[in-house]
Each structure stands twice: as C-alpha cells, then as structure tokens.
Amino acid sequence: MALVGYARVSTLDQDHTTQIDRLKVAGCKKIFSEKKSGTSKKGRTALDECLNYLREGDTLVFTKIDRLARSSRDLHNLVHDLEDKGVTIMALDQAIDTRTPHGKAFLGMLAVFAEFETNIRKERQLEGIAKAKQEGAYTGRKPTAQAKRQEMEKLLAEGMSKPKIAKALGVSVASVYNVLKSAA
Template structure:
C-alpha cells in the first residue's frame, strides 16, 4: 500500500486567499490538498477538513503549514492528534518542527497532553477570577429571578424611549435580561410595536461552540449545565442548534453598536460560566461573529 502525503489548508473568512499554503503543501509533496475558508475555533462545521479525514488511509500523513490551521484550542488539537494516531495517520507541519513519525514528534504528543491540561486549568482559573471581579465591580448580575420580576418596568422604560442599554443600567439587570424580556413580550403581544423595534438595529449572527466539563470525576453536572445555558439562550435570543447532540449553536443577537455587541458576548460568557460554577463544572466558549469573522474565546 502506498502511503500518501495529504495536505490541508485553511484561512479564516477575513483572510485573502489560500495560495501561499497550497504552494507550500505542493512543494512538500502533497498531490491531494483539501482547502477551505472558515474559522478554526472548532473542528465541527469544516466540510473540507471532514472530507480530508475521510479520504486518508492507514499510514498516510496529514500535512499542514502550521498546527493552528487545525485548531486554536490545545484540547481540541490533542483530541484530533489522538484520533489520527488511532488510525495510524501521522501529522506534519512544514513551518514548525512537528512530525509525529519522528522521536521528537512522539515527545510532542506527550507534551501536548501536558499543555492541554495546563490550558484547561488556566481557563478554569480565568473563569473564577472573571466572575469574582465582575461581582466586585458590580457588573455581574448572575441569573437572578428578579430580572423577570422587572418585566413591567422594563417594557415601560422602552416604551418611554430609553435604549436597551439604559434600561439595563436603570434596573440593574444584564442587557441579555432586557432582550429576554422583550422577546417574551413580542411573542405575547405581536401587534404592539415598541420604540426601536423597527429602527436601524443590526442583527449579529454568532456561531458558538460550547464545551462543558465536570471539575472532577466525582461531579456529574455537565448535562444539566448545558441544559440551563441552552434554556437561557433560547429564552433570550433566536437560537438554533444544528445538531441536537452537538456543541455548536447559532445565536442571532440584536445590537446597535459594536461596544454593545462586545458587552453582550461578555455577558453571555459570564452567565454561562456562572451556570457551570453552580454545578461544579467549567466551560470553554468560542464565539465567532459570522458577518465580520471576529473571534472571542
């Protein structure tokens, strides 16, 4: 059986083209190259990459210019390399000293696991510190039931012409809570058009990958955490989950300014982190703004 070098090239949607990567992979001996323009925050949803993996056989080598073409998450990269190893597929990066067929490549696999665990621990620490800091600064609202209790006040303020941002500040609730209240009100009162409902507000399409893990092997709360977060998102915004069993979501979020959008994404992250903390879990959240390619992780 002839072992083949198979190339994979990727640029984000904001990059110019794939020419350089394809040229490098061709020079490296790849006669079959799969390429695409898509965000690299997650493996799911990358059609060309899936086709590449399906094409490869026992003994083949996957060639990329840099390993960040495969993933921006060490944990995802570790899982991918493990899957390749199980299929006896090697990995090589032309611009980095990475070749899993060599002794140094095997050492790379061992170190990858160490750094993936380190990355996870850092995320957990940042999650805890972020919540603590937000609480200290009075910016963290949590998932308080009082937000729903302020529905009447919120609607009246919007009707009086106050912006969504101003309503959130006056009632001391999160912006996402204001959108939740308005979404519910629109469903219950479709003929009542509130001020700003037909304004030049923009809709951001957010592509989200949510990973939930238990803090220890003795904790079993991650499925409940995911359900809590999904319910919150579905109540607040227009949410889709392409694969009911997957980790990927599409949220359509209304906003007026870039600052407001950034704050909303930050609030989504904090609320999800809080939901995880309550059940002794932690989350990893990657968000891509489909229209601009902006990435939060």
C-alpha cells in the same frame, strides 16, 4: 503512503494560496482547504472530508499546528484518531513529524501554546471592548426587534400570526414572542 495536505484560514477575506502552494511543494497530491475558524472542529467540512480521505500509512501535512486546531483538546483528539487509523502528521513550519518520538513530544507542547495564544487573544478582545464601552465608543448592536414593538402590536391586533409578523418585519419569530411577551 500519500502526503495529504490541509490548509485553513479563519475568515473569508483571508487567503490560503500560500499554504496551498507550500503543501504542493512538500509533495501533497491531494489538498483540502477551507475558510473557517479553528477554535473548534465543528463545522469544518473540509477537515472532515480530509479525515475521511486519509488511509493507513498516509501523512497529514499542514503549514502550522494552529491551522489544524487551536484547542489542545481538539488537537489531541485529532492526533489520537489519526494514530488509530495509522496516519501520521507533519507541520512544515514546526519540527513536528509524529513518525518520530521527538515530533510527538513537540506536538504536545505546541498544542498547549496554540490554545494559550487563543485564550490570550480573547482576553485582550474583552479588555478592549470593556475599555471602548467605558469611553462610550462601543454601544453594541441596536435592538432591532424592540424598535419595532408598535408595529408588532398593531399587526397582532389586526389578527396577524406571530410567525407572519416576524417575516413581515424582518426579525426572528423568537424576537417577536420576546417583545410581545414583555409588552403584556
């Protein structure tokens, strides 16, 4: 039976050293870490490697439940898959240890709150963006491809292909097609 650690922060400028240190103190000999958003399981290669590494009797250890998953569905799916493998989980900052019935129950409750927190944050962001737009402070990204319409039309008239136009102007091929389609 091994304690296997998993540490995660959401962005590249964040640091997961404290999490890793705490996992070592907890007795984890093998630790997987990454800098990826936890809103989805997709694209989290260190988590995938960790899940493949775990064996029956192991315990997956992390500092907080939201380090593992922000979606209650992802969390429940992960826990279900781990239980099928005979792997338990433990969160250091919360009373979660799925080796006990109390830990399993608490896990379910915290999963709901982690997802709720994510949804509230999204709602606040959208409200902030709407307010900034109203005040004229948020205008969004400038349409780069539309600004290059004349150059695109000129290059197309000279016989250049749309993929080559995209490369020459530093825009996507889809943008070239969209801009030239709306010009016709």
